[in-house]
């Protein structure tokens with residue numbers, strides 16, 4: 571196989587962690603017997619300040635000619651907040667219709683979690699966040715802005731089809747990756763997360779489609795429902811309750827950050843923006859960390875984890891498994907997952923994983 575990967579390192583520490591991700595990807599390709607070709611794109615803060623351009627339509631068209639996109643981080647101290655996030659990250663998600671945000675919450679043995687008395691056995695689930703709708707569609711507006719009569723409206727919007735495609739993906743994912751599928755539990759369980767006690771219109775739709783698709787197409791999958799507020803509590807108090815959860819966009823944004831800190835923080839958390847029928851984009855979720863930029867001190871494991879997810883998505887399961895083991899090995903050699911406290915440089919962490927992968 572030959573893969574074409576679009577690479578968008580972005581701002582801050584993005585380029586440093588992406589470099590380590592690519593190092594590991596090259597090692598995995600050599601070992602697993604496929605080839606990769608990278609197309610670099612310099613979208614991000616510097617380019618925006620130079621040209622006013624965020625992510626032009628021609629680049630979206632070029633991304634479509636690739637097998638995947640690898641994104642570092644977006645955000646620049648000289649650019650107003652929101653411009654790059656919306657102009658690059660959200661634009662790519664929407665234009666490529668990456669309607670699933672896949673966020674594994676898995677504590678790697680040896681990584682510290684802030685949750686007392688919980689370990690890798692308990693913190694081991696996956697959040698499937700709807701990535702194309704809800705409040706992120708931007709429907710609404712402001713009337714009489716700037717006055718004391720101002721009215722602001724931002725609607726949570728979903729269509730049947732949006733809900734159905736997300737839930738169908740979530741059920742299928744649970745069948746493939748749930749606890750039963752992995753041999754670590756009796757059931758494959760999908761939990762719908764919502765707020766049906768208040769957002770009655772919205773969850774009338776989600777609950778109906780959840781039950782319909784579950785009954786008709788996935789009767790083997792055990793179904794649960796939790797309110798999003800209670801979910802936050804359970805994610806901390808009893809994370810072992812969860813196998814796979816599916817959640818709308820805005821609530822998903824919030825619970826995935828909570829999940830990230832329970833799995834050891836932004837140094838290790840990775841995510842995939844998935845279009846199962848199109849081009850997907852993988853990213854460390856850590857952000858630009860400007861205070862660590864250029865210091866060779868940022869943790870690249872999240873970016874390397876994003877590459878692992880990319881390999882899984884492309885069906886390169888051997889490469890993905892090697893990278894997963896390589897990450898686990900690197901963890902045993904690092905002092906901490908926190909930037910500046912790893913006991914080694916960013917590049918040395920990448921070398922550890924790549925070296926492990928290269929040994930097969």
Ligand code: IPM
Pocket residue numbers: 655656659660823855
């Ligand atoms: C995330 C981020 C983005 C989001 C921001 C940067 C637009 O927080 O990927 O979770 O809200 O989706």
Ligand code: MN
Pocket residue numbers: 823824827
């Ligand atoms: Mn977020």
